[in-house]
Amino acid sequence: MNILVLGGGGREHSLAWAIKQNPKCDRLIVAPGNAGIASLAECADINILSGATVVNFCEENAIDFVVIGPEAPLAAGVSDALASAGILAFGPSQAAAQLEASKAFTKSVCDACAAPTAAWARFTDAAPARDYVTRTGAPIVVKADGLAAGKGVIVAMSEAEALAAIDDMFGGEFGDAGAEVVIEEFMTGEEASFFLLCDGTTVLPIGTAQDHKRVGDGDTGPNTGGMGAYSPAPVLSDAVAAQALNEIVRPTMAEMARRGTPYQGVLYAGLMIEDGRARLVEYNCRFGDPECQVLMMRLGAQALDLMLACAEGRLADMQVNWADDHALTVVMAAKGYPGSHAKGTPIAGLEALPGDSNHMVFHAGTAAHDGQIVATGGRAMSVTARGTTLREAHARAYAMVEAIDWPGGFCRHDIGWRAL
Secondary structure, three states: OEEEEEEOOHHHHHHHHHHHOOOOOOEEEEEEOOOOHHHOOEEOOOOOOOHHHHHHHHHHOOOOEEEEOOHHHHHOOHHHHHHHOOOEEEOOOOOOOHHHHOHHHHHHHHHHHOOOEOOEEEEOOHHHHHHHHHHHOOOEEEEEOOOOOOOOEEEEOOHHHHHHHHHHHHOOOOHHHHOOEEEEEOOOOEEEEEEEEEEOOOEEEEEEEEEOOEEEOOOEEEEOOOOEEEEOOOOOOHHHHHHHHHHHHHHHHHHHHHOOOOOEEEEEEEEEEEOOEEEEEEEEOOOOOOHHHHHHHHHOOHHHHHHHHHHOOOHHHOOOOOOOOEEEEEEEEEOOOOOOOOOOOEEEOHHHOOOEOOEEEEEOOEEEEOOEEEEOOOEEEEEEEEEOOHHHHHHHHHHHHHHOEOOOEEOOOOOOOOOO
16 A cells, blocks of 8 residues: 655654554655654655645555544645545544534533533633633633644633633634633543544544643643653553543544534543543544554554554454553653744764664654754654553663753653653
C-alpha cells in the first residue's frame, strides 16, 4: 500500500514509525513531516488544511490510505474531501469532528445521551460570563469553545484568575477559538486518557495513558500541550474503563449516529476519575500528543491493521494484542515554553541514541540545518522507551534524555510520578 500521513509532530512521527513496521506498507509519505520523520519516510510540503490539495496529491501519488494526524485538517473537512474522491481515510468527518472542535457541541451531546460530565454554561459575551463566575465562585474551569492547540483551557483556582481568563479569551488571545467560551464546574479526581477506535457502529478500546500537562515538576506552572506521558494508566482500571465505555463513550457514539453524523476514527476521551467512577472532561478526535508516542510504542505494526479496519468498517472482527509492558515518554522543550522561546538552537547527541522497539526519539519541532538538528518549535521531541515495568521504561527514557546535548532545552524530571 501507498500510505500518506498528514501532520508533522511527535504524534505523526510515532504513527509513521508504527506504520512503517507493517509489511502492508510499501511507500510512506508524511506531509509536511519533520527532521526525524525524514529518516523513515518521504516528506512532502503541501497544504494539509486544503481538501482539494490533499486529494490532488493522493491522486498524483497513487495513495491508497490516508491517516489524518492533527485536529485542524479534520475540522477543515479534509476527511470529507477524501471520502468524496473515493480515497480511504482514517479520521472523522468535519461534522463528527465537532466533538473536539466545539466544547459546547460536545456538552450538548453529553446532555442528550446522559453521559456524566461537568456542569457547564456557554457564553458569547464577557459580561454574562463574568457574572456567572461571580455567582458560582472558584475553583472553576474556563475554556475557549474552539480549537486552541491544547492551550485554551484555564483551570482557575481563584475568581480573579477566572475573570482574567474570560477577558483574555474574548479579547482575542486564542483568536476565533475564543469567540465563544464554555465555563465548567471544577472536577476533582485524577485525570487519564482512554483511547478507542470507532467505525460508526463498533467501539474498540485500544489503550490508556496519563499525560502531564503542567510545565513544571510536581504538576506546577501553566498548562502546555503535554510534557510527557505513560501507558498504561493504572488509575484507569478495567472496572473504570468498562464504566466509561458503557456510560460515556457508547452513548456518545449512539447519539452521534442518531444525529446523522456517525463517528469514524480514533476517539480520545479525557476522563476525570474519582471514587472509582469516570466523568468526561473532553473528547479529542485524534491521538493525543504525547500519548500517541507511548501507545504506538506498545502497539507497533498492528496499529496500521487496526486503523485500516476502522476506516473500512471492520472493527467488529478485530482485537488488540497488547504486550504486558509499559511505555513512557519525556518531552524535551525549548527553554521558555509555553511562553516565548528561542528558535534554531542546535540539538546534539541524537545520532548516538538507540532506535529500536524499546527506545525511540520522536521528533516534533525540529529541522535539519547545515548538517545538524535544530529546534523549531516549543516542544522539540519526545524521548520514549518501553520496559517490562514502568520503572524500567522510566529509567531507559531518562538515560536517553541525559545523553542529549541541548543547552537550549529542558524537560520535566518526574514523568510517571503518579504511578511510580
